[in-house]
Amino acid sequence: xxxxxxxxxxxxxxxxxxxxxxxxxxxxxxxxxxxxxxxxxxxxxxxxxxxxxxxxxxxxxxxxxxxxxxxxxxxxxxxxxxxxxxxxxxxxxxxxxxxxxxxxxxxxxxxxxxxxxxxxxxxxxxxxxxxxxxxxxxxxxxxxxxxxxxxxxxxxxxxxxxxxxxxxxxxxxxxxxxxxxxxxxxxxxxxxxxxxxxxxxxxxxxxxxxxxxxxxxxxxxxxxxxxxxxxxxxxxxxxxxxxxxxxxxxxxxxxxxxxxxxxxxxxxxxxxxxxxxxxxxxxxxxxxxxxxxxxxxxxxxxxxxxxxxxxxxxxxxxxxxxxxxxxxxxxxxxxxxxxxxxxxxxxxxxxxxxxxxxxxxxxxxxxxxxxxxxxxxxxxxxxxxxxxxxxxxxxxxxxxxxxxxxxxxxxxxxxxxxxxxxxxxxxxxxxxxxxxxxxxxxxxxxxxxxxxxxxxxxxxxxxxxxxxxxxxxxxxxxxxxxxxx
Numbered sequence: 001x002x003x004x005x006x007x008x009x010x011x012x013x014x015x016x017x018x019x020x021x022x023x024x025x026x027x028x029x030x031x032x033x034x035x036x037x038x039x040x041x042x043x044x045x046x047x048x049x050x051x052x053x054x055x056x057x058x059x060x061x062x063x064x065x066x067x068x069x070x071x072x073x074x075x076x077x078x079x080x081x082x083x084x085x086x087x088x089x090x091x092x093x094x095x096x097x098x099x100x101x102x103x104x105x106x107x108x109x110x111x112x113x114x115x116x117x118x119x120x121x122x123x124x125x126x127x128x129x130x131x132x133x134x135x136x137x138x139x140x141x142x143x144x145x146x147x148x149x150x151x152x153x154x155x156x157x158x159x160x161x162x163x164x165x166x167x168x169x170x171x172x173x174x175x176x177x178x179x180x181x182x183x184x185x186x187x188x189x190x191x192x193x194x195x196x197x198x199x200x201x202x203x204x205x206x207x208x209x210x211x212x213x214x215x216x217x218x219x220x221x222x223x224x225x226x227x228x229x230x231x232x233x234x235x236x237x238x239x240x241x242x243x244x245x246x247x248x249x250x251x252x253x254x255x256x257x258x259x260x261x262x263x264x265x266x267x268x269x270x271x272x273x274x275x276x277x278x279x280x281x282x283x284x285x286x287x288x289x290x291x292x293x294x295x296x297x298x299x300x301x302x303x304x305x306x307x308x309x310x311x312x313x314x315x316x317x318x319x320x321x322x323x324x325x326x327x328x329x330x331x332x333x334x335x336x337x338x339x340x341x342x343x344x345x346x347x348x349x350x351x352x353x354x355x356x357x358x359x360x361x362x363x364x365x366x367x368x369x370x371x372x373x374x375x376x377x378x379x380x381x382x383x384x385x386x387x388x389x390x391x392x393x394x395x396x397x398x399x400x401x402x403x404x405x406x407x408x409x410x411x412x413x414x415x416x417x418x419x420x421x422x423x424x425x426x427x428x429x430x431x432x433x434x435x436x437x438x439x440x441x442x443x444x445x446x447x448x449x450x451x452x453x454x455x456x457x458x459x460x461x462x463x464x465x466x467x468x469x470x471x472x473x474x475x476x477x478x479x480x481x482x483x484x485x
Contacts (some may be wrong), residue, residue: 043352049378053082063248063363067087070082070273071354072353078277088243097272103269104269105342107335108265108266109202109333111242111265111279112319113154115209115220116208116477120150120298127151130148135178136178137177141185151209151318153201154205154318155318157195159194161200162196164202174262175262177203177264194309194471195309195476196480206265217236218235229293242258242420245359246339247360256359258338259337267335279344282299301318302318310448313459313460315476317331325374332476340358340391341360343356356415395445397472400429400431403435405426405427405485408423409479427472435450440452442459448460
């Protein structure tokens, strides 16, 4: 058996390490969870604007990004909403937080999870029941005796293979969700066993929404989420002219291809900064236009740790990935799609959220903005000696060689004839004192738990049924698996 830990409610290799490993929750928490309440000091606009201006001013030209946008909400108000650069390089139209449309990529998964939680909140489904009880257009194969539940779909624990072939040649070529998934639901492990970031699980969640509601997925979201919140510019299929995204080829900025996919609930949504501000306010307990789309219990459940692979490392909420930065619990999700990069971050204890979007898939500017904001306005609660790992805190007698070896991201197709495989992450034993990952040293501080000497980063391991090390995580859905010692 994998070591299982019942969790209480809690408040690119570089990207992986920037978060801060997962322990298996013994069962789902369908609609429960409390959040700690802390001080919510108002962030003044002027210093916030100066900071964001400076980061964008340096970051846009450094990454050859034509344009970007930022919005922060706090305690129900918009603190700052501002566009940077241009939305279109030919017309030089400036970016507007109110009207410029951004492809938000995998942040779509959070919207999909919200729809599923809403159905449970309205007693249309139960998150802990077999999804086959509700599905009509497609059925999950009975590969394992344990059923796949809606909770599994929105915590990335369904155990579905990450098959290839999700792309569609055009809007007209996109297949209905049920039809597309009928031959593409391949189960490769028991559900609830492991967090493995998935696009097929959110796609199936979208089919669940359609089958239970009797509405097309986009129509359901429009009627039950976007329109009630005043998110009138959010969509899957843009009305009117499609915006142009941009990439970088050599030293040149080039037009990006508009991507279509059969798995729209996993990554095909579009939104504006203003609409994302409305969504974040709702998730933080404020209700744009006075309309409640989720009960407080349902909303809190999305921002409560549901599962992790180590009790001392962040895990998953419902749809959101958990992280811990500066001693603070945050829930977030990023998105990447050809031409665009985005990030939505929520600090529930502070009643604060911010959203960043830019051109250029994979752009790092959003993470620079994120860290600058957290360091400036949300000071480290664990500074100095209280966080530094003293020699007396380090575990002794740990066989570091047991953890060393080659690892890779667990997001790849296991049943494809010629699967694309992620790059190798090497973990080396540094004598008998530490493990090294890239240029970082980690010392043992607790069973299966390692930490950098300054206490800034952690990683945790999990054992398989034989007692061997088989998985490693740095937080959220960032899980890598051991492929050889």
